[in-house]
Amino acid sequence: MLFSSAIFLFGFLPIVLLLYYVVPKRLKNTVLLISSLLFYAWGEVFYVGVMLFSIFVNYLAGLLIGKSFECVKLKKWSRAFLIFGLVMNVGLLFSFKYANFFADNLNILLSLLDVKTIELKPIHLPLGISFFTFQAISYIVDVYRRETSYQKNILNLALYISLFPQLIAGPIVRYHDVAKQIIKRSCSFELFASGVQKFIFGLSKKMLLANPLGEVADVIFAFSSQDLTMPVAWIGILTYTLQIYFDFSGYSDMAIGLGRMFGFHFMENFNYPYISKSIRDFWRRWHISLSSWFKDYVYIPMGGSRCSTFRVYTNLLIVFVLTGLWHGASWSFLIWGLFHGVFLTCEHAGFSKVLKKLWLPLQHLYVLLLVVFGWVFFRADTLGQAFEYIKIMFDFSNVNIKPEILYSFFTHEALLVFVIAIICSTPIYVLCRRVFLQNIEAYNYKAIFLIIFRLFVLFGLLMLCIVKTSSSTYNPFIYFRF
Numbered sequence: 001m002l003f004s005s006a007i008f009l010f011g012f013l014p015i016v017l018l019l020y021y022v023v024p025k026r027l028k029n030t031v032l033l034i035s036s037l038l039f040y041a042w043g044e045v046f047y048v049g050v051m052l053f054s055i056f057v058n059y060l061a062g063l064l065i066g067k068s069f070e071c072v073k074l075k076k077w078s079r080a081f082l083i084f085g086l087v088m089n090v091g092l093l094f095s096f097k098y099a100n101f102f103a104d105n106l107n108i109l110l111s112l113l114d115v116k117t118i119e120l121k122p123i124h125l126p127l128g129i130s131f132f133t134f135q136a137i138s139y140i141v142d143v144y145r146r147e148t149s150y151q152k153n154i155l156n157l158a159l160y161i162s163l164f165p166q167l168i169a170g171p172i173v174r175y176h177d178v179a180k181q182i183i184k185r186s187c188s189f190e191l192f193a194s195g196v197q198k199f200i201f202g203l204s205k206k207m208l209l210a211n212p213l214g215e216v217a218d219v220i221f222a223f224s225s226q227d228l229t230m231p232v233a234w235i236g237i238l239t240y241t242l243q244i245y246f247d248f249s250g251y252s253d254m255a256i257g258l259g260r261m262f263g264f265h266f267m268e269n270f271n272y273p274y275i276s277k278s279i280r281d282f283w284r285r286w287h288i289s290l291s292s293w294f295k296d297y298v299y300i301p302m303g304g305s306r307c308s309t310f311r312v313y314t315n316l317l318i319v320f321v322l323t324g325l326w327h328g329a330s331w332s333f334l335i336w337g338l339f340h341g342v343f344l345t346c347e348h349a350g351f352s353k354v355l356k357k358l359w360l361p362l363q364h365l366y367v368l369l370l371v372v373f374g375w376v377f378f379r380a381d382t383l384g385q386a387f388e389y390i391k392i393m394f395d396f397s398n399v400n401i402k403p404e405i406l407y408s409f410f411t412h413e414a415l416l417v418f419v420i421a422i423i424c425s426t427p428i429y430v431l432c433r434r435v436f437l438q439n440i441e442a443y444n445y446k447a448i449f450l451i452i453f454r455l456f457v458l459f460g461l462l463m464l465c466i467v468k469t470s471s472s473t474y475n476p477f478i479y480f481r482f
Contacts, residue, residue: 001042003254004206006469012039013258020262029159029182032262036164040127047126054092055158058136059151061085062143066150078144085140093133096125101329128168130326132161134293139175141297148176156182165258169251171269171289178264187263195260197458202253204461207468209424210247212417213239215474219409221379225388231401233393235410240379241372242421245274247478248287274371274425277363278355279343282371290326294319305348316348317341327378332386336377343370 001008016035023031041048064081068074094102100123107117139160142148151157160182166173220228220236252269259266273285283291302315317338324337347355355363373390380386392398423429 001039003251003258004203004465004469009466009469012042017261029156032163033155033159036159036162036167039164040162040167044127047124050092050096050126050129051132051162052158054089054132054136055154055161057088057092058085058140058161059154059157061088061140062150062157063152065140065143069146082140082144086137089133089137089140093129096123096129098325098329099123131170131172132167134172134290135175136161138172138293138297142174142176148179151179163259163264165262165264166255166266169248169255170287171252171255171266172293173266173289174293177267181264185263187261191260191263195257197257197454198260199254199257200458200462200465202250202255202257203465205246205250205253205424207465208461209417209421210243210250211468211472211474211476212414213243213421214247214476216409216414216418217243217379221381221389225392228389228392229401230392230395230399232406233389235406237372237376237379237389237393239414239418241274241375242418242425244375244378244478245270245425246421247476272425272427274368275364275427276367277360278347278352278367279340279370280347280352282367283340283344290323294323298322312348313345316345320344331383332377332380335383335386336374339370339374339377 001012003009012035016031019031019035020028037048037051040051061081061084064074065078065085068076068078068081100120103118103120110117139148139151139157143150151160160173160175160178163173217236217240220232221240223232223236249270256266256268267289269287269289271285271288273282276282276285299315299319302318303311304315305312307315320337320341321334322337323340324333324335327333327336355366358366376389376393377383377386380389
């Protein structure tokens with residue numbers, strides 16, 4: 001069930017909100033848990049059992065780890081219990097997400113050796129399994145590190161793992177960040193109102209920017225290499241660059257807004273990544289919950305930057321190869337992750353000092369070119385298509401383009417959305433708002449004016465989104481496949 005679908009906006013969400021605020025406090029978590037399971041079952045009715053299995057295994061692992069610290073005789077088993085939990089989580093993720101990829105590549109090797117290949121039927125990927133598995137891992141690791149207490153109530157842990165606002169596509173919420181909120185939280189009018197505002201802004205990113213840009217990108221990436229020219233290739237990857245940002249950040253904003261409506265505080269997941277001055281800076285701004293998760297649960301446990309120079313570089317490359325594979329079981333995603341890892345390693349090795357000496361626009365240009373270049377691997381259906389697309393992007397002998405072909409997919413509306421998306425991918429709005437507030441600070445009616453203006457903007461955006469929802473059948477969500 002998409003957050004931007006009519007069934008969610010006009011059916012599921014209003015009913016859940018009404019029930020949540022009508023029932024007594026002791027039943028609010030029950031309402032949220034049942035609603036979250038129903039939300040997941042809407043799209044994955046036969047795979048709710050996978051999530052329930054994950055909940056039970058991680059509850060058991062957390063319980064065993066916690067009890068081992070309380071009992072002297074069991075203390076030596078705490079590490080074994082942690083390994084049990086990690087193996088079960090990683091095994092679950094591997095079985096559904098990577099088994100076919102591993103088997104296909106192993107079969108290539110086996111066929112070369114003239115050995116019988118493995119027969120493995122395509123395995124369905126349950127929605128959001130990468131996200132809720134990473135959340136579950138953070139829970140048992142935090143319990144093992146004694147950063148949080150183990151959860152004695154399995155229903156509370158079930159709510160943490162299955163909570164529908166961030167269940168399908170994050171942000172990845174750490175257990176120790178919401179443990180107290182699960183047990184006790186309050187929701188004020190101000191928090192609820194800020195949640196509604198955040199949700200509408202996220203919905204607008206998705207429906208008014210990401211979807212129109214995605215239609216253009218999909219048309220261009222469907223072109224054959226014979227029909228594709230250099231200018232069209234650049235239009236395609238630039239529209240996709242903006243699409244994936246507004247698609248994913250829009251979903252994150254909607255998730256954060258929904259969380260606030262139910263009294264939860266989730267971390268921000270994006271911070272204008274396209275204004276970054278280095279790849280390191282980009283990963284501090286892009287999908288913040290994922291990059292911080294890999295840092296705390298993979299990079300630092302491997303030694304982080306506290307070991308030899310060679311080990312540091314190796315750790316960085318391993319982390320980003322895993323980051324690429326986390327996004328998808330294919331060589332394209334692996335290359336994308338390795339691509340970012342190589343440049344991050346170069347910056348760590350000293351290139352960052354050179355970068356800082358460059359003219360500021362050149363720093364931004366360096367990041368944008370690398371990020372856009374990398375998105376080709378992310379978007380292309382195959383590794384071969386990615387390399388062919390990149391070749392055309394830099395083929396200066398193939399610059400011809402027929403205006404009628406260009407106008408057929410890059411309409412005036414698409415051009416307007418493209419320009420607005422570029423502006424909105426920068427903090428220009430934040431700067432303008434700050435200047436505006438400073439200039440009217442002397443007026444007594446400042447607060448009333450701002451409230452009316454904000455309501456007018458939010459209502460207008462919501463109406464536009466509703467029109468788009470009811471009139472358009474194009475409503476993909478990129479990160480559902482992860």
